[in-house]
Amino acid sequence: MYNLELNKLTQEIKKRNSKQVLIQLPDGLKNKSNEIVDFIEENTNAKAFIWFGSCFGACDLPLGLDILKIDLIVQWGHNRFNKEEW
Amino acid sequence: MVELLLIDAKWGGEIKLTDKLKKFLQEKKLKSIALFASVQFTKLDNLIKQIEKLGIKVNTTKARRTNEKIQILGCDCYEDSFEKNIIKNSDLILYVGDGLFHPKALLLSQIKSKEIKPIILFDPISDQIKEINKKDIEKQIQKIKRNLRFFINSKNIGILVTIKPGQQYFSAAKKLKEKLEKENKKAYIFIDDIINLNQLENYPFIQTWVNTACPRIGTDDILNIEKPIINLREAMNPIKALEELE
Numbered sequence: 001m002y003n004l005e006l007n008k009l010t011q012e013i014k015k016r017n018s019k020q021v022l023i024q025l026p027d028g029l030k031n032k033s034n035e036i037v038d039f040i041e042e043n044t045n046a047k048a049f050i051w052f053g054s055c056f057g058a059c060d061l062p063l064g065l066d067i068l069k070i071d072l073i074v075q076w077g078h079n080r081f082n083k084e085e086w
Numbered sequence: 087m088v089e090l091l092l093i094d095a096k097w098g099g100e101i102k103l104t105d106k107l108k109k110f111l112q113e114k115k116l117k118s119i120a121l122f123a124s125v126q127f128t129k130l131d132n133l134i135k136q137i138e139k140l141g142i143k144v145n146t147t148k149a150r151r152t153n154e155k156i157q158i159l160g161c162d163c164y165e166d167s168f169e170k171n172i173i174k175n176s177d178l179i180l181y182v183g184d185g186l187f188h189p190k191a192l193l194l195s196q197i198k199s200k201e202i203k204p205i206i207l208f209d210p211i212s213d214q215i216k217e218i219n220k221k222d223i224e225k226q227i228q229k230i231k232r233n234l235r236f237f238i239n240s241k242n243i244g245i246l247v248t249i250k251p252g253q254q255y256f257s258a259a260k261k262l263k264e265k266l267e268k269e270n271k272k273a274y275i276f277i278d279d280i281i282n283l284n285q286l287e288n289y290p291f292i293q294t295w296v297n298t299a300c301p302r303i304g305t306d307d308i309l310n311i312e313k314p315i316i317n318l319r320e321a322m323n324p325i326k327a328l329e330e331l332e
Contacts, residue, residue, distance in 0.1 A: 080092060
């Protein structure tokens with residue numbers, strides 16, 4: 001099993017006092033999205049939403065979410081990367 | 087301000103030298119391997135010890151764009167993505183993980199090399215072993231060369247820019263446009279979020295496209311597209327890029 005670190009996630013949501021959380025998952029983990037939303041909403045005061053589209057890497061983050069007042073994006077399957085400079 | 091949290095979703099199981107992998111490595115009579123993995127499978131201390139007990143030296147490095155040693159990303163697909171000589175000094179490359187996107191970067195990083203080392207894919211969940219080698223990128227190499235030749239001879243160039251921050255190279259695109267215009271070419275910059283290559287046909291006045299977003303667009307997606315596309319890095323010096331592939 002892949003470790004989704006849901007307990008760490010709910011601690012982070014509480015620590016940051018996030019109100020609206022967007023979860024973004026690579027294709028292989030998208031079938032877990034309902035369980036993750038349920039876990040967040042049962043264990044924190046935040047509302048959770050699912051990014052419908054691509055999740056190619058940490059280079060592929062959704063934009064324009066401030067309009068929806070999303071205050072935290074959580075992306076699984078990737079870590080920080082070093083962007084090449086030109 | 088939207089905050090970001092990344093969870094790399096490490097595989098929870100033990101990754102060890104299975105009988106199948108042991109037999110495979112022994113039959114190859116190897117002296118050394120270069121070891122890479124996707125981020126879910128980078129905890130490989132036990133596997134390394136077990137392989138070294140077979141008398142095989144395990145070479146590891148931190149690829150240029152990654153955050154962890156051993157990890158490989160799809161965009162680390164250039165010869166300067168790794169510590170110099172790690173691949174040259176290894177008999178073959180062992181990749182731990184599933185899928186083809188990441189290990190193919192290890193093949194693409196060798197396209198300028200005379201000898202392309204094969205990649206052994208070991209999926210620790212299913213215990214499946216597969217080999218990929220030069221044959222698996224031959225079509226891509228031919229298409230990259232063909233597209234470079236088109237680019238060199240094109241007058242009208244389209245430069246693709248994504249607004250995704252991790253892949254956004256707007257400044258570089260503007261510099262490239264200036265450079266091309268000094269060479270008496272016309273260059274236009276196109277901006278979008280996701281680079282949907284189906285849109286290319288709406289701009290028939292563009293002869294060749296330059297992709298500034300994910301470099302795998304210019305190495306993998308080109309196989310499905312008739313219009314020539316090259317990557318930013320090659321567009322900066324296309325003649326040198328072509329010579330290095332000939």
